[in-house]
Amino acid sequence: xxxxxxxxxxxxxxxxxxxxxxxxxxxxxxxxxxxxxxxxxxxxxxxxxxxxxxxxxxxxxxxxxxxxxxxxxxxxxxxxxxxxxxxxxxxxxxxxxxxxxxxxxxxxxxxxxxxxxxxxxxxxxxxxxxxxxxxxxxxxxxxxxxxxxxxxxxxxxxxxxxxxxxxxxxxxxxxxxxxxxxxxxxxxxxxxxxxxxxxxxxxxxxxxxxxxx
Numbered sequence: 001x002x003x004x005x006x007x008x009x010x011x012x013x014x015x016x017x018x019x020x021x022x023x024x025x026x027x028x029x030x031x032x033x034x035x036x037x038x039x040x041x042x043x044x045x046x047x048x049x050x051x052x053x054x055x056x057x058x059x060x061x062x063x064x065x066x067x068x069x070x071x072x073x074x075x076x077x078x079x080x081x082x083x084x085x086x087x088x089x090x091x092x093x094x095x096x097x098x099x100x101x102x103x104x105x106x107x108x109x110x111x112x113x114x115x116x117x118x119x120x121x122x123x124x125x126x127x128x129x130x131x132x133x134x135x136x137x138x139x140x141x142x143x144x145x146x147x148x149x150x151x152x153x154x155x156x157x158x159x160x161x162x163x164x165x166x167x168x169x170x171x172x173x174x175x176x177x178x179x180x181x182x183x184x185x186x187x188x189x190x191x192x193x194x195x196x197x198x199x200x201x202x203x204x205x206x207x208x209x210x211x212x213x
Contacts, residue, residue: 005136005210006137009118011118011129019187019188037152040148042187046140047139047160049138050101065088110166111135118130118142127147128144134204152184164177
């Protein structure tokens, strides 16, 4: 869905390796979240700006999640996993879709700068295969597959650095722009990839229309 505050785009994509349950994934420690890694796979990555999540609502979400996990220790049953994603993953993304904070990506030129950063990696040996993405006013969702031996964390850091410079140049500001850590998920199957693509395309529908739009 077209929206004056959001950009939906697509890279050239690639041939992806789907998650192999027989190959134990690597684990990378994050500041708040675990990150599972497997070579050649496609990831659904969410990155958000530092002011995109109201502090009090974030505190409540984390407290509720901590209490739920204490009552439902891993490994989770299929029913528990569904409940977790309904109560926490889905709620997280609903809150993300609300345009909190300064929302610099309402400005088309700044969205263009981030989209260009996404696409730049397609032509680099140490870059990535870029699938679909959406840039919202205060966050972005990306389907991306790093090249063999390339760290998703390094790609994410490069995207954030380029877009942070564009934002600071536009507003004459300094300081942190992005949350330090993104949320990522290994895409298990082609069918799951299609579900994420539909989510990306539909994401702008969650935004209010501007008063003059």
